[in-house]
Amino acid sequence: MNNRGFDKGIKRDFSRSPLLTFWEVTRACDLVCVHCRAEAQPDRDPGELTTQEGIELIDSILGFGDPLPILVLTGGDPLKREDRKSVV
Numbered sequence: 001m002n003n004r005g006f007d008k009g010i011k012r013d014f015s016r017s018p019l020l021t022f023w024e025v026t027r028a029c030d031l032v033c034v035h036c037r038a039e040a041q042p043d044r045d046p047g048e049l050t051t052q053e054g055i056e057l058i059d060s061i062l063g064f065g066d067p068l069p070i071l072v073l074t075g076g077d078p079l080k081r082e083d084r085k086s087v088v
């Protein structure tokens with residue numbers, strides 16, 4: 001049995017923790033589509049979380065406990081972050 005909350009019988013208290021969490025790790029994306037919901041731009045935004053801030057964000061998500069929320073890393077293009085291996 002996993003702890004993803006999709007299995008029958010696993011009760012999740014949504015007043016205590018979410019099922020899904022999303023971190024838009026960067027607004028940078030080389031395609032810069034005009035329809036982009038993330039309002040992507042060619043380079044990273046200086047206001048993006050640092051590596052340490054990102055790790056602290058992930059630690060705070062761990063604080064929700066079991067069953068853990070699913071963390072989706074999105075953007076922009078997450079591959080534009082030089083620290084992606086550290087974050088993952």
Ligand code: SF4
Nearest residue numbers: 029032033036040076
């Ligand atoms: S993140 Fe997706 S929608 Fe946005 S610019 Fe890049 S490819 Fe286009």
